[in-house]
Amino acid sequence: MNHCWCLFYILVPCFSNFTAPMGTVLSPDYPEGYGNNLNCVWLIISEPGSRIHLAFNDFDLEPPYDFLTVRDGDQSEATMLGRFSGAEVPSHLTSNSNILQLEFQADHSMSGRGFNITYSSEQTISYLKIYLY
Ligand SMILES: *[C@@H]1O[C@H](CO)[C@@H](O)[C@H](O)[C@H]1NC(C)=O
Numbered sequence: 377m378n379h380c381w382c383l384f385y386i387l388v389p390c391f392s393n394f395t396a397p398m399g400t401v402l403s404p405d406y407p408e409g410y411g412n413n414l415n416c417v418w419l420i421i422s423e424p425g426s427r428i429h430l431a432f433n434d435f436d437l438e439p440p441y442d443f444l445t446v447r448d449g450d451q452s453e454a455t456m457l458g459r460f461s462g463a464e465v466p467s468h469l470t471s472n473s474n475i476l477q478l479e480f481q482a483d484h485s486m487s488g489r490g491f492n493i494t495y496s497s498e499q500t501i502s503y504l505k506i507y508l509y
């Protein structure tokens with residue numbers, strides 16, 4: 377018998393929600409390499425009326441097949457704030473709403489180091505202060 381099952385790409389799901397006011401989102405097994413066939417969705421949920429700030433401490437994904445998509449809100453069609461791949465560390469970004477969605481996809485081969493992203497949430501007032509500063 378010919379074992380063709382190996383040709384099917386089985387996506388390993390990984391989901392989690394972050395509700396603490398600040399925290400760190402790491403790719404699976406960071407910094408050892410994240411592996412293959414991933415479709416991860418992380419939601420960062422802050423207080424209504426606040427915004428979430430992302431700072432990329434480290435970033436290394438196999439371009440262009442592995443990438444991270446950041447969306448403003450929890451819907452799959454929510455506005456995309458950025459899509460990142462490769463080894464260039466993205467500049468920081470801030471949500472417009474109180475929910476940020478990070479979706480990480482990796483294909484069937486090759487892995488980079490992964491990513492280390494810290495987030496913090498700010499009430500809109502203090503966000504404006506920081507923004508104007
Ligand atoms: C993620 O980056 C932060 C800031 O550079 C660092 O303090 C922390 O140790 C890193 N986490 C890991 C698991 O490397």
Ligand SMILES: [Ca+2]
Nearest residue numbers: 438483485486
């Ligand atoms: Ca890959």
